[in-house]
Amino acid sequence: xxxxxxxxxxxxxxxxxxxxxxxxxxxxxxxxxxxxxxxxxxxxxxxxxxxxxxxxxxxxxxxxxxxxxxxxxxxxxxxxxxxxxxxxxxxxxxxxxxxxxxxxxxxxxxxxxxxxxxxxxxxxxxxxxxxxxxxxxxxxxxxxxxxxxxxxxxxxxxxxxxxxxxxxxxxxxxxxxxxxxxxxxxxxxxxxxxxxxxxxxxxxxxxxxxxxxxxxxxxxxxxxxxxxxxxxxxxxxxxxxxxxxxxxxxxxxxxxxxxxxxxxxxxxxxxxxxxxxxxxxxxxxxxxxxxxxxxxxxxxxxxxxxxxxxxxxxxxxxxxxxxxxxxxxxxxxxxxxxxxxxxxxxxxxxxxxxxxxxxxxxxxxxxxxxxxxxxxxxxxxxxxxxxxxxxxxxxxxxxxxxxxxxxxxxxxxxxxxxxxxxxxxxxxxxxxxxxxxxxxxxxxxxxxxxxxx
Amino acid sequence: xxxxxxxxxxxxxxxxxxxxxxxxxxxxxxxxxxxxxxxxxxxxxxxxxxxxxxxxxxxxxxxxxxxxxxxxxxxxxxxxxxxxxxxxxxxxxxxxxxxxxxxxxxxxxxxxxxxxxxxxxxxxxxxxxxxxxxxxxxxxxxxxxxxxxxxxxxxxxxxxxxxxxxxxxxxxxxxxxxxxxxxxxxxxxxxxxxxxxxxxxxxxxxxxxxxxxxxxxxxxxxxxxxxxxxxxxxxxxxxxxxxxxxxxxxxxxxxxxxxxxxxxxxxxxxxxxxxxxxxxxxxxxxxxxxxxxxxxxxxxxxxxxxxxxxxxxxxxxxxxxxxxxxxxxxxxxxxxxxxxxxxxxxxxxxxxxxxxxxxxxxxxxxxxxxxxxxxxxxxxxxxxxxxxxxxxxxxxxxxxxxxxxxxxxxxxxxxxxxxxxxxxxxxxxxxxxxxxxxxxxxxxxxxxxxxxx
Numbered sequence: 075x076x077x078x079x080x081x082x083x084x085x086x087x088x089x090x091x092x093x094x095x096x097x098x099x100x101x102x103x104x105x106x107x108x109x110x111x112x113x114x115x116x117x118x119x120x121x122x123x124x125x126x127x128x129x130x131x132x133x134x135x136x137x138x139x140x141x142x143x144x145x146x147x148x149x150x151x152x153x154x155x156x157x158x159x160x161x162x163x164x165x166x167x168x169x170x171x172x173x174x175x176x177x178x179x180x181x182x183x184x185x186x187x188x189x190x191x192x193x194x195x196x197x198x199x200x201x202x203x204x205x206x207x208x209x210x211x212x213x214x215x216x217x218x219x220x221x222x223x224x225x226x227x228x229x230x231x232x233x234x235x236x237x238x239x240x241x242x243x244x245x246x247x248x249x250x251x252x253x254x255x256x257x258x259x260x261x262x263x264x265x266x267x268x269x270x271x272x273x274x275x276x277x278x279x280x281x282x283x284x285x286x287x288x289x290x291x292x293x294x295x296x297x298x299x300x301x302x303x304x305x306x307x308x309x310x311x312x313x314x315x316x317x318x319x320x321x322x323x324x325x326x327x328x329x330x331x332x333x334x335x336x337x338x339x340x341x342x343x344x345x346x347x348x349x350x351x352x353x354x355x356x357x358x359x360x361x362x363x364x365x366x367x368x369x370x371x372x373x374x375x376x377x378x379x380x381x382x383x384x385x386x387x388x389x390x391x392x393x394x395x396x397x398x399x400x401x402x403x404x405x406x407x408x409x410x411x412x413x414x415x416x417x418x419x420x421x422x423x424x425x426x427x428x429x430x431x432x433x434x435x436x437x438x439x440x441x442x443x444x445x446x447x448x449x450x451x452x453x454x455x456x457x458x459x460x461x462x463x464x465x466x467x468x469x470x471x472x473x474x475x476x477x478x479x480x481x482x483x484x485x486x487x488x489x490x491x492x493x494x495x496x497x498x499x500x501x502x503x504x505x506x507x508x509x510x511x512x513x514x515x516x517x518x519x520x521x522x523x524x525x526x527x
Numbered sequence: 528x529x530x531x532x533x534x535x536x537x538x539x540x541x542x543x544x545x546x547x548x549x550x551x552x553x554x555x556x557x558x559x560x561x562x563x564x565x566x567x568x569x570x571x572x573x574x575x576x577x578x579x580x581x582x583x584x585x586x587x588x589x590x591x592x593x594x595x596x597x598x599x600x601x602x603x604x605x606x607x608x609x610x611x612x613x614x615x616x617x618x619x620x621x622x623x624x625x626x627x628x629x630x631x632x633x634x635x636x637x638x639x640x641x642x643x644x645x646x647x648x649x650x651x652x653x654x655x656x657x658x659x660x661x662x663x664x665x666x667x668x669x670x671x672x673x674x675x676x677x678x679x680x681x682x683x684x685x686x687x688x689x690x691x692x693x694x695x696x697x698x699x700x701x702x703x704x705x706x707x708x709x710x711x712x713x714x715x716x717x718x719x720x721x722x723x724x725x726x727x728x729x730x731x732x733x734x735x736x737x738x739x740x741x742x743x744x745x746x747x748x749x750x751x752x753x754x755x756x757x758x759x760x761x762x763x764x765x766x767x768x769x770x771x772x773x774x775x776x777x778x779x780x781x782x783x784x785x786x787x788x789x790x791x792x793x794x795x796x797x798x799x800x801x802x803x804x805x806x807x808x809x810x811x812x813x814x815x816x817x818x819x820x821x822x823x824x825x826x827x828x829x830x831x832x833x834x835x836x837x838x839x840x841x842x843x844x845x846x847x848x849x850x851x852x853x854x855x856x857x858x859x860x861x862x863x864x865x866x867x868x869x870x871x872x873x874x875x876x877x878x879x880x881x882x883x884x885x886x887x888x889x890x891x892x893x894x895x896x897x898x899x900x901x902x903x904x905x906x907x908x909x910x911x912x913x914x915x916x917x918x919x920x921x922x923x924x925x926x927x928x929x930x931x932x933x934x935x936x937x938x939x940x941x942x943x944x945x946x947x948x949x950x951x952x953x954x955x956x957x958x959x960x961x962x963x964x965x966x967x968x969x970x971x972x973x974x975x976x977x978x979x980x
Contacts, residue, residue, distance in 0.1 A: 085878040092880030113756040121876035123884040234722060243719040246760060248701065266696040269687060269721060302785070303566040305778040307699060307760055324777055325758040331781065332755070335788035336870065343866040344859075351871050352881075355888055359895040362863050366900055369859045373852040374907070381848045387840075394847035395834045398963070399826040401851070406797075406822045410815050413796035417789065418804050423574035425538040427545030428805075431576035435808055442812040447819055454827070510851070 087114070088121050095126055104133040112138050116145030119154065123352045128157055139166035144174045149350035151181055164189045172198065173218040173326065176205040204319075213297050214290040216330075217311040217320035220244050223253045224277055226260060231273035233263075246323040248307040252281055259287045259310050259318040287312040290319055294330050299422075301327045338420070341499040344368075372507040376401070379511050383518035386526060392459045393521050396468055399451060401513030404475035405506045407443060411436050411483025412505050416497050419487060433484050440480030441473075448472040467524050471517035475509060478516075482508040540567070541574050548579055557586040565591050569598030572607065576805045584610055592619035597627045602803035604634050617642045625651065626671040626779065629658040657772075666750050667743040669783075670764040670773035673697050676706045677730055679713060684726035686716075699776040701760040705734055712740045712763050712771040740765040743772055747783050752875075754780045791873070794952040797821075825960040829854070832964050836971035839979060845912045846974050849921055852904060853970045857928035857962030860896060864889050864936025865958050869950050872940060886937050893933030894926075901925040920977050924970035928962060931969075935961040 087110070094103045107115060107130060115134055119127050119142070131154055134142060139158075143151055143166065155163060163186045167178060179187060179202075191199050201219040208214025222243065224233050233250070237243065249262040261283030271280060287310040288297060301309065301324060308323045336347040344365025349358075380387070380397070387394050415432075418424040424432065448469035456465025486504050487497035540563070547556045560568060560583060568587055572580050572595070584607055587595060592611075596604055596619065608616060616639045620631055632640060632655075644652050654672040661667025675696065677686050686703070690696065702715040714736030724733060740763040741750060754762065754777060761776045789800040797818025802811075833840070833850070840847050868885075871877040877885065901922035909918025939957050940950035 085875040088875065088878045088880045092878075111756050113758075117756070117874060117876065120874075121871070121878075121881055123881060123888075237722045238725070241723055243723060245758070246701075247719060248699075248760075265722060266700060266718060269690045269718060270694055270696065272691070302778075302781050303564050303570070305566075305698070307701075307777065324760065324781075325755075328755050328777075328781065328784065331784055331788070335784070335791070338788070338792055339870060340866055343863045345863060345866060349867060351867060351876055352884065352888060355891045355895065358888070359892045359899075362860070362892065363896055363899060365863065366856060366859055366896055370852070370856060370900060370904065373855045376855075377848050377852055380851070384844045384848065387847050388844045391837045391841045391847075394840050394844075394850075395830050395837065397847075398833070398851060398854070399823070399830055402826045402829075402963075403819060403823060406819055407815070410796045410798055410818065413793055413798060414802060414804060417792060418574070421570060421573075422538040422541070423570065423804055425541045425545075425574075427541045428574055428576060431805065435576075435805060435811070438808045439812045439815065442808065443816050443819055446812075446816060447823060451823065510855075514851075 087118055091118060091122075091130070092126070095129065100129070100133060103130065107133055108135050108138075112141030113145045115142045116150075120146055120150050120351060124153070124354070127153065127352070131157055136162070136165065140168075140170045140174070140178075143167070143178055144170065147350065148181065148348035149346075149353055151178075153350070155181060155183075160186050160189065164193065168193050171218055172201050172205055172220065173216060173320075175202060176215055179206055208290060211294045212290065213288045213292040213294065213311050213322060214319070216294055216297060216322045216326050217290075218244070218323070219320040221310070221318065221321045222247060222250045223257070223318065224250050224263065225255075226252055226278045226281070228277050229273065230268055230271050230275045230277065230280070233268060233277060234273070246308055246325065249282075251310050251318055251321070252277065253318050257318055258316045259312050261285075262310065285309070287316070287318070288322065289314070295334060297322060298327050298330045298334070302331075334420075338416070338498045341496070342502055344499075368503060372503060372510070375507065376510040376514055379514045380518065383514075383522060386518055386522045389526060390464075390521065392455075392461070392464060393518060396455055396464075397514055397517050400468065400471045400475055400517045401510045403447060403451075403472060404479045404509030404513045407440060407476050408479030408483045408505045408509045409502065411440070411480050412487060412497075412501050415484055415487045416501055419491065419497065429484075429488075433481075436480040436484050437477060440476045444473040444476030447476070463525055464521075467520045468517060471513070471520055474516040475513045478512045479505075479509050540571060544571060544575075544583070545579070548582065553582070553586060556583065560586055561588050561591075565594030566598045568595045569603075573599055573603050573804060577606070577807070580606065580805070581610055589615070589618065593621075593623045593627070593631075596620070596631055597623065600803060601634065601801035602799075602806055604631075606803070608634060608636075613639050613642065617646065621646050624671055625654050625658055625673065626669060626773075628655055629668055632659055661743060664747045665743065666741045666745040666747065666764050666775060667772070669747055669750060669775045669779050670743075671697070671776070672773040674763070674771065674774045675700060675703050676710070676771065677703050677716065678708075679705055679731045679734070681730050682726065683721055683724050683728045683730065683733070686721060686730060687726070699761055699778060702735075704763050704771055704774070705730065706771050710771055711769045712765050714738075715763065738762070740769070740771070741775065742767070748787060750775060751780050751783045751787070755784075787873075791869070791951045794949070795955055797952075821956060825956060825963070828960065829963040829967055832967045833971065836967075836975060839971055839975045842979060843917075843974065845908075845914070845917060846971060849908055849917075850967055850970050853921065853924045853928055854963045854966030856900060856904075856925060857932045857966045858959045860893060860929050861932030861936045861958045861962045862955065864893070864933050865940060865950075865954050868937055868940045869954055872944065872950065882937075882941075886934075889933040889937050890930060893929045897926040897929030900929070916978055917974075920973045921970060924966070924973055927969040928966045931965045932958075932962050 091106055094106060119131060122130060143154060167175060168190050205215060247265060249264055251262050252260045254260055261281040262285060263277060263280045267280045290311050290313050308321050310321050311319045313319055333347060340347050340349060415424060451472055452465040452469030455468045456462050482505050487501050490497045490500055544556060544559055547559060572584060575583060596607060620628060621643050658668060700718060702717050704715050705713045707713055714734040715738060716730060716733045720733045743764050743766050761774050763774050764772050766772055786800060793800050793802060868877060904925050905918040905922030908921045909915050935958050940954050943950045943953055
């Protein structure tokens, strides 16, 4: 996957589009944009600075407006909605699927939502209200209530006649769901099995009743792992009485997986997963300032520790020169352990069953690398400053800090989770605070004892 | 997604399993393991230390062995294969789908591959050899040659009779592919459309010929973005003459997306994406040592810069106390820009069309945050050491370093990509080297000029 950082197709579209925009002739831009799928248009809009983004958005076929809004991040969506009249918004979103509409709903002005609800028939209005009544990031919010259900007591022929009458099958339908008279979920029938079995085959011979349905309050990350554990294309969603409420399809699950990856990648740098590449400067500066402020507090803590050893530093300036090395190596080693832990925790692979084994493995790794690099750093430092004891001191401090880093790499994410803070977000800051403070303290402390003692 | 770090189901299975293992009675462990899907078993095996992993692997139903091997990372796969006889391996893998077998092939001993090839019929042997002839991380390696094709000149009825005769439809088949007499790809027919159209309908009325097929040499990350841009479940793969070779299904694409996320998350800490949570200590230590060594070289570079100012530090120890703050804030601010850039580049959202706009936005953000935090750091430092000029110097150094950080955050990933190094892997190290060196240099340099000048 070393080359996975490039995505030549979008980059090429972006260049073509920018060139076309620069000529000022909008006809070709419009034609170019409207050859793309809504997801591709969304991706392009996300890569344009505000002025060009506004122009291109005006050129998108109004038919596609709704789907494009679904496919962009929160910040960009807000920008695009601000460019539209309430009437345009209503027209854009009223034909969306219920699950897509539910996803947009929180970003829409109340007047628009009222308008959209009014334009819907009663059944769809109730469905939308039902979906919106479930918590964010649960199965209930992801599901689409538009499902095809059949009863057990019919034959393949009856089902086929029903489907022909219906005339349309929702996208990503790989199974029909079998329900009881009271609409309780009983099992599923693969639509491919309808093709290969004779017309007289009773449906109850084709039912797969092994796959459990998804309870409506299941967190969305659990939904995603069930989909990938079982290679599902779609899955039924039920309430606490096993009444079938709707179904979730793989395309929404792919979005969850992507969002989760963005959350992990951007969150670790204190960025929002919906951060707009071209968010307005004051807004971007304000958001990032918080993270810088937290970091500043921890940096002052480390400085305060150094300040305790001002006398020592005054007598031996080599300590000031070398001290960042001890802190930095601890930070890198600790981050390696932390990264492995955060990933293991996200996959559910870390728990009381294997914690002790994990702790001792990481401490051993830290010890071995501490030993190896302590020798190198100690030798180089002793030669550089012609001071053998200085080499011994920095080597010992390195050992201490790399073992501390391993302990903190395992311990910090566990503690954070205990207090309900996401380790993917805060883990790095807390960890490097520990390794900085321990790095400076062990090195300057040992130096005070040994070199000036 | 704040709670996405938990994955309670697997963690619960892990605990149950560990408890059962601790009792020493293997009957309950076996029963527990064999209620799980192969992907879940793989996940559990990945979370177990070596000794327990070996025991549990021995209890897995041999029927599932092959699928489990497909679902674990490279390192764990190597461990599991080492526990098996060649005969067991052959039995485990010979019934896998061609695409899964191709994925395992590079990890299998040559004797096993020969054995497996011998056990296959000629058609499957040729298919496997063909798939293996394509480059890693291309569409050719992801595809399964087992596809259902139909011709244009038939009716729905003929297709249905053919399917009934065939008796089985490969998993995740949402479309049949229409080919010419020479097996050239012409379009696709949704299997749901076979259900809702009359038996006499000619297939050529149901063809969707708008969706392009995927060329066999398309990089896998491009395959993944095409799937998510178009919400595909499956897509045809063709050679340069438009001959249909096979199809790619969404489950493999989900794996690519997950692997890419792992690559980004683990790679930034110098870890392999297939890193085993319980890899043997010497091996884990050796792998991580390389990253620590690279970091050590950059840390010595920063120390060398500090060493140039030894005289200044000797005269004013407050500089040693404060200097890590300037370096650290630059590192954090630069990492924020870098993270946004790496993600934008992975999505194809950064290119010549918007680079100038991106540069100026990031520099403005760096300037604003530099200004704000320079005021804070300057004031605190001036008060702490009762030295107004010291406050001015550190404030100026902060400004310089935060603007440098913004420039480096945009520039470093672009430069790395130019020289074909993945910015997701190396970006962080290079960036913090720049901000450390510039942080120490600007602060100590200004102090030398202003305070001792």
